[in-house]
Amino acid sequence: MAKTDWTDALPEAARAYLEGKRLDEVECVISDFPGIARGKAVPAAKFARQSSFHLPESIFFQTITGDWSDDAAEEGFVERDMILKPDMETATAAPWTADWTLQVIHDAYDRSGAPIPLAPRNVLKRIVALYHAQGWEPVVAPEMEFYLVARNIDPAKQIEPMMGRSGRPAAARQAYSLTAVDEFGPVIDDIYDFAEAQGFEIDGITQEGGAGQLEINLRHGDPVKLADEVFYFKRLIREAALRHDCFATFMAKPIGDEPGSAMHIHHSIIDTQTGHNIFSGPQGGDTDAFFHFIGGLQYHLPSVIALLAPYVNSYRRYVRDYAAPINLEWGRDNRTTGIRIPLSGPESRRIENRLAGMDANPYLAIAASLAAGYLGLIEERRPEPQFRGDAYDSDEGIPRDLAAALDVLEGASAMTELLSPEFVHVYTAIKRAEHAEFLGVISPWEREHLLLNV
Structure with a gap:
């Protein structure tokens, strides 16, 4: 043709x-x-x-x-x-x-x-439009963590790491190891080839702490465009894995004794008139907007955890000292805080939300995170003092299961109005139905420990 x-x-x-x-x-x-x-x-x-x-x-x-x-x-x-x-x-x-x-x-x-x-892309567009109405251009950069695992067609069987090209299973606790990345070389080659064919620019691929766990960083840009890329990337990565007799999984916690997979979201905001990052002042210092955005995340993120952690499995990722913050503290260059300020110059000053799981819908996760920051800006909400030290020792600040997270979302009137009352109604109804389905399944742990002992 x-x-x-x-x-x-x-x-x-x-x-x-x-x-x-x-x-x-x-x-x-x-x-x-x-x-x-x-x-x-x-x-x-x-x-x-x-x-x-x-x-x-x-x-x-x-x-x-x-x-x-x-x-x-x-x-x-x-x-x-x-x-x-x-x-x-x-x-x-x-x-x-x-x-x-x-x-x-x-x-x-x-x-x-x-x-x-109800359409997730429309939910995100709705939030981005609120920023545009204020003369702001939100910018995000997602990080995608996922596991390459052995084929698993039996739900009763535990998930295992994939076999590397050396013939040995992928090893754990090899964060940033290039040798570990080389084990998945053929899969990664296809990921790069597919991404190039689709016009996507990968900022880097690294080995994470889990056995067979990788992270792909994307270049910063427009929230809707980046959500589109994550949406496309999940399919792309799955297809690349299938070519090499393994599965790619974006479950938040696929392997019990390994770290979970996150989708960290970096945020900055550009003033559309001046082109400047509103988180940095004329002399390069932190602005009120910078602190208000952090305050919004601290105050409003609990109401959208159900979007950032949408399944019962999502809450298995929130474990102390397991590379998944369970707090709403903020700190500079501190990966134990739920809200991290990475090292950067004034022009690229950004705020990282480390709470979102990789199992989240990218449109909804980015919309939820931006909505929390937006409310902080509009309300001029001040954050708690910066946390110094190991934030795993701080108080837990988020709902710890799906039912509790849905309760908080349904009670958050300001957030519901931003996301759309109809969307929140349907979303919570679907998630409660999923939770009820899960509770109807008796687990192996229950049969092993309760059958004859209670």
Whole structure:
């Protein structure tokens, strides 16, 4: 098929991917609550003729197990259609497919043209618009931690590290080891190749503290664009792993005696008129806005832990002295605090939220973190004094299980208004249904220790 006008307007990386090739298929995708890509795959010729397509809003009423929550839809389960329109700036390759395929992220609208408040990308756009209304441009940089593990098709079997190219299982406690990274060389090579084909720039890959645990850092930029990249990267990494007989998992705590996987989120804010970082003053010092953003995170993050830690497994990551802060302290260059100020010059001064898990939906996690900081700026909220020393010795400051986190979210009126009352209603209903499903499963620990002993 000869190139048509719409392919000529594709992003540069997508055009380079298709150079001299015949585009076969376009995957029209949208993120659901877990961050799974939902949508339709259509022939390229059909995509060229359509400006939108329909998908039922019920994709937001499903639990992670595929069941439905009757409490989520206030008007009953009618499965109304959403109108999905492509954001062509997100068009990118699907380089693992057998034919020449593009992926395009779509935005969801109702029949009147209003954004669907349940769509995670719309939730993030809603928060970013609040910043823009104040003359601010929020900037984020996510860090993605994940494990490469041996194939596991038996849920009763414990997850094990993958076998490295040396023929030995991936070793633990080898943080920043280049030798450990080399063990996964073929998988990492495919990750780099896929990322290049999709036009994504990786800032670095490092070995983390867990056996088979890696971290990928992305360049800072627009929150929606970076959330799109994390959304795409999860699929990209999974596909690269499958090529080498292993799984990539983004579970917050896949292996009991290993560290969990986080999605640390770095924030800074640019004044749209001056182009300056509002966290730094004329002489390079900390500004009131810097402290107010920290204050907002300290005060409001408990109300969005259910978005940063969305599953029962997420709370297994919050363990003292296990590389996962369980506090709301802030400190400079201190990785034991939940809120860290990395080493940087005035122009790049930023604030890192270390509480989010890698199992979180990137759109919702970034939206929640930005919303907490935004409220701090608007309320001019002052933070607690800077913490010095080992913050694992400080008081715990966050809900410690999903049910408690949902209670806090439902009681947070200011945060609910920012995220959208309809979204919070549906999200909490789905998560309570998931929690109920989990409580209906009897674990091996219970059978081992309670069956004959109580």
